[in-house]
Amino acid sequence: MSADLPFFRYHPDPLATGSIRAGAETCACCKRARGWIYTASFYTAQDVDARFCPWCIADGSAAERFAGDFADSYGLDGVSEEVVHEVTRRTPGFRAWQDPRWLVHCQDAAAFVGEVGYADLVEHPGALERLRADMRIDGRHDEGRLERFLSGLGQDATAMLFRCTVCGAHLAYADAS
Known part of the structure; x- marks a missing residue:
């Protein structure tokens, strides 16, 4: 910057x-x-x-x-x-694409890193696993469909990547049109 x-x-x-x-x-x-x-x-x-x-x-x-x-x-x-x-x-x-939302970790707002696709998200396995867990709770995806959706991030959908300002952990949520 x-x-x-x-x-x-x-x-x-x-x-x-x-x-x-x-x-x-x-x-x-x-x-x-x-x-x-x-x-x-x-x-x-x-x-x-x-x-x-x-x-x-x-x-x-x-x-x-x-x-x-x-x-x-x-x-x-x-x-x-x-x-x-x-x-x-x-x-x-x-x-x-949807209403943006800010993520929280360690009782603090996380820092917005940017919009990423699957290849970038794989570099942050903790964020990818949290996203998987959140989407399982959502209940809209069975395992096969969930993995197809995640591997397609960057095409019809994307992930918003954040980093915890306290511990440095990465987290994400999916955003689609």
């Missing part, structure tokens, strides 16, 4: 994930063109072009000024209100 961008604990490389990109657009909050612009979702009842610079995201001014969130609090069970606030109002969100 570029050294001049703010650091986001729960989304450490928003350039790699595509949530922030180089751009000449003007930030809807500070009205400045700073060379970087946010590209993912912003949830608000107001009519606003959700083009924000990373600095207005990091300091919370964009979320405060437009009474909105960059991520839903869904999935952030068991973490402090401060962590919920940092993830939803001071961290870049990410694009997903």
Whole structure:
């Protein structure tokens, strides 16, 4: 990540994930063109072009000024209100086919690593096994169908990969159109 961008604990490389990109657009909050612009979702009842610079995201001014969130609090069970606030109002969100959700591990929000396919997920066996277990609980897949679905990640579906900020464990959830 570029050294001049703010650091986001729960989304450490928003350039790699595509949530922030180089751009000449003007930030809807500070009205400045700073060379970087946010590209993912912003949830608000107001009519606003959700083009924000990373600095207005990091300091919370964009979320405060437009009474909105960059991520839903869904999935952030068991973490402090401060962590919920940092993830939803001071961290870049990410694009997903379904409603994005943030994962939790060790009583803290996990850091979003990015969208991955099966080949990338195999490099993180703990995340793959947790995803298998979650999908078994879901009950929609028998073992054969589950393995076909997982091996097809990266085509019709993808996995959202996270890393625990406390212990470093990787976890994931499946996202499909």
